Amino acid sequence: xxDASIKCIPNGPYRVSGPATITDSQGQVxxxxxxxxxxxxxxxxGSTNKPYCDGTHxxxxxxxxxxxxxxxxxxx
Numbered sequence: 001x002x003d004a005s006i007k008c009i010p011n012g013p014y015r016v017s018g019p020a021t022i023t024d025s026q027g028q029v030x031x032x033x034x035x036x037x038x039x040x041x042x043x044x045x046g047s048t049n050k051p052y053c054d055g056t057h058x059x060x061x062x063x064x065x066x067x068x069x070x071x072x073x074x075x076x
Contacts, residue, residue: 001019001035002019002035002036004016004017004018004019004020004033005017008043008064008066009040010064010066011057011062011063011064011066012040012043012053012057012058012062012064013040013041013042013043013044013053013057014040014041014043015038015039015040015041016033016038016039016040016041017033017036017037017038018032018033018034018035018036018037018038019032019033019034019035020032020033021033022039022041022051030051039052040052040053041053042054042056042057043057043062043064044056044057044060044062044064046059046060046062
């Protein structure tokens with residue numbers, strides 16, 4: 001069985017590949033992603049279909065910080 005993966009699409013959504021389970025803030029299962037399947041999750045905050053991407057990022061000119069910021073050792 002493969003592990004879940006999350007990929008940041010340049011200036012676009014997070015692409016989540018299964019197997020994975022998406023839960024809401026109360027811990028209720030929203031969706032189960034089967035192995036070999038994927039969903040796009042909103043990263044711009046503008047989707048009307050949150051938590052899923054609806055393409056709003058391209059209409060509003062969303063520009064993401066593409067590089068991950070790593071904490072320096074010894075910092076919380």
